[in-house]
Amino acid sequence: MKFYETKIDCQKNGVHQITDWVRQCIADSGVKSGIAVISAPHTTSGISLTPYMLHDYDLQDVQIQLDVIVPQRVDYTHQFDTPADAAGHTKSAMMGTNTTLIVEDGKPVLGHSQGIFFYEFDGPRLQKCYLSVYSD
Template sequence: MTLSNHKLVTSDNAAYEITATVREAVAASGVTSGICVVFVPHTTAGVSISSFWDPKGLEDVHDDINRLVPTRIDFKHQFDTPQDAAGHVKSVLVGVSLTMIIDQGLPLLGHSQGIFFNEFDGPRSRQFFVKCTND
C-alpha cells in the first residue's frame, strides 16, 4: 500500500484536472492490479470523473451545480461566507472520494474520462490524497 499527498492552489468555483497526477501516483506505487482511492479532505471541495474532451462541459457541470445550490445568505450555517456554506452542500452532493480499479498499472478510466478536483469555494491552497492497494 502507498499513500501520496498532492497540493494545488485553486481559484474560486472551478474544476482542475488531476488525471496525470493520479496516474503518476499509481505508477509510483508499483501496484499493477488493485484499487486506487482519491480522497479530498476538505468540506468545500470534491472529486469527480467526467469527460475531459470539451472543457466547456465542466463549466456546464459547475454552472448547473451552482443553479442547484446557489450562494445565498439564508443557510442555517454560515462558517466564513455564504459561498463557503454553499460549498459545504456542493461537496456533499459531489463527494470527496473516488475508488478506481488499477489494471496493468493504470487507473481504469473510459476513453474520454478524466479525474477532476472541484473547488466550490476558494481561492484556496488545497490537497488531495491517492492511496493504492494490491489485489
C-alpha cells in the same frame, strides 16, 4: 499500500484536472492490479470523473448546474464564513469527496473520455488531495 499527497492552488470555483497525477502515482507505486482511492479532505471540495476533453465546456457545465441547484444565498443556517462557503459545503456533499478506481496493468481503469477532476466550490485556497494505491 502506497500513499501520495499533492497540493492544489485553487481559485474561486476552480476545477483542476488530476488525471495525469493519478496515473503517475499509480505507475510509481508499482501496483499492477488493485484499487486506487482518491480523497479531497475538505468540506468545500469534490472529486469527479468527468469527460476529459480538450475544452472545458463540460467542466463549466458541471459548475453552472451546481450553482443552479445550490446557489449562494444568505439564508443558509451555516453562516460562519460566507454564503459561498455554505453553498460549497452542500455541493461537496452532493458531489462527494472520494472516489475509488480499479487499477489494472499498472493503470487506472477509465473510460476512453473519462478524466479525474478536483473541484473547489469556494476558494481561493490551497487544498490537498490524497491518493492511496492498494495491491490485490
